[in-house]
Amino acid sequence: MINEIISMNGYGLYVWSSFAFTLISFALLYFVTKLQLSKEQSKFVSKFGSLNVDKTRVARLQSSNKEILSSTSKI
Amino acid sequence: MIKFFKPNKIFAITSRAPKYVLFLFIVVLSIGLTEALILSPEDYKQSHAVRIMYVHVPAAWIALGTFSSLTLFSIGSFVFKNKYFSLISKSLAPSGFVFNIIALITGSIWGKPTWGTWWAWDARITSMLILALFYAMYLLAWRIYEGKEHVVKITSMIAILGAINVPIIKFSVDWWNTLHQSSSVNILSDTSIHISMLIPLGIMTAAFALFSLLIFLMKYNTELIKIKNKGLDRL
Numbered sequence: 001m002i003n004e005i006i007s008m009n010g011y012g013l014y015v016w017s018s019f020a021f022t023l024i025s026f027a028l029l030y031f032v033t034k035l036q037l038s039k040e041q042s043k044f045v046s047k048f049g050s051l052n053v054d055k056t057r058v059a060r061l062q063s064s065n066k067e068i069l070s071s072t073s074k075i
Numbered sequence: 076m077i078k079f080f081k082p083n084k085i086f087a088i089t090s091r092a093p094k095y096v097l098f099l100f101i102v103v104l105s106i107g108l109t110e111a112l113i114l115s116p117e118d119y120k121q122s123h124a125v126r127i128m129y130v131h132v133p134a135a136w137i138a139l140g141t142f143s144s145l146t147l148f149s150i151g152s153f154v155f156k157n158k159y160f161s162l163i164s165k166s167l168a169p170s171g172f173v174f175n176i177i178a179l180i181t182g183s184i185w186g187k188p189t190w191g192t193w194w195a196w197d198a199r200i201t202s203m204l205i206l207a208l209f210y211a212m213y214l215l216a217w218r219i220y221e222g223k224e225h226v227v228k229i230t231s232m233i234a235i236l237g238a239i240n241v242p243i244i245k246f247s248v249d250w251w252n253t254l255h256q257s258s259s260v261n262i263l264s265d266t267s268i269h270i271s272m273l274i275p276l277g278i279m280t281a282a283f284a285l286f287s288l289l290i291f292l293m294k295y296n297t298e299l300i301k302i303k304n305k306g307l308d309r310l
Contacts, residue, residue, distance in 0.1 A: 011188055014188050018127045018180075018185065019111075022181065025173055025177055026173075033290055044300050044303060
C-alpha cells in the first residue's frame with residue numbers, strides 16, 4: 001500500500017516533485033512575507049517609542065496607529 | 076463603498092484575519108492533499124500522473140484570477156484616483172506570481188510523462204510564461220520606482236497591458252491547435268471531468284485561494300505599516 005502510494009505506477013517522481021515544489025513555494029512565500037511584516041512592525045514600534053510626548057499624543061489620535069500597536073504587542 | 080478600502084477602516088479586519096485564514100488553509104489543504112494523493116482515482120489514460128492536475132490547475136486559475144483582480148484595482152486607482160486601490164493591487168501581486176510559477180513548473184513536470192517533453196512553445200504555455208513576465212515586470216516596477224510619484228501610473232500601465240494576455244490564455248486552446256488540452260471544467264457548458272476528480276480539484280482550489288488570501292492580507296498589512304512608518308517620520 002505504502003509502496004504503491006510512493007511509486008504511483010512509475011509516476012511517483014513526477015507527482016511527488018510537483019506537490020513538493022508547490023508546498024516548498026508556499027512555505028517560502030509565507031515565511032518571506034511574515035519576515036517582511038515583522039520587520040515593518042518592529043520598525044514601527046521602535047519609531048513610536050522614540051517619539052516625544054507631544055508627537056506620541058498626535059500619533060495616538062490615529063486609530064490605525066493604535067491598531068498597529070495592539071497587533072505588534074503580540075510579537 | 077470606496078471608503079471601505081481606506082486602511083484605517085480595513086486594518087482592524089486585516090490585522091486579525093490572517094491567523095484564522097491560516098488555520099482554515101491548513102485544514103482545507105490537509106483534506107485536499109488526502110483526496111488528491113490517496114483517495115481520488117487514477118486516470119484510465121494518464122494513470123497516477125493525473126494527480127499533478129490537483130496542483131497545476133488551481134495554481135493556474137488563481138494566477139489568472141489574481142492578475143484580473145490586480146488589473147481591476149489598477150484601473151480603479153486610475154478612475155477614482157484612490158491610492159489604496161493600488162495598495163491592494165501591489166499586495167495581490169506576490170502570491171499571483173508564485174502561483175504562476177507553480178503552474179508553469181508543475182505543467183512542465185506533467186508534460187514529461189504525458190507529452191514526452193518538459194517544454195513546448197505551445198500557445199497556452201507561452202501565454203502563461205508571458206503572464207509570469209508581466210507579473211515580474213509589475214513587481215520590479217514597484218521595487219524600482221517605490222516612493223516616486225509616477226509609480227502608480229507605471230504599474231497600472233503594466234497591469235492593463237498584461238490583462239490583454241488574460242483572455243488570450245483562456246481561449247488559446249480554442250483559437251490555436253495546441254499540445255495543451257482544452258478546458259475540462261466549464262462554468263457555462265458541460266464539465267467533462269468525473270465528480271470523483273472534480274471534488275479534490277475543488278478542495279485544492281479552495282485551499283490555494285485561502286493561501287492567496289492569507290498572503291494578500293499579510294502583504295497588505297506590511298504595506299500599510301510601511302506607510303505609517305513614513306507618517307511617523309514626518310511628525
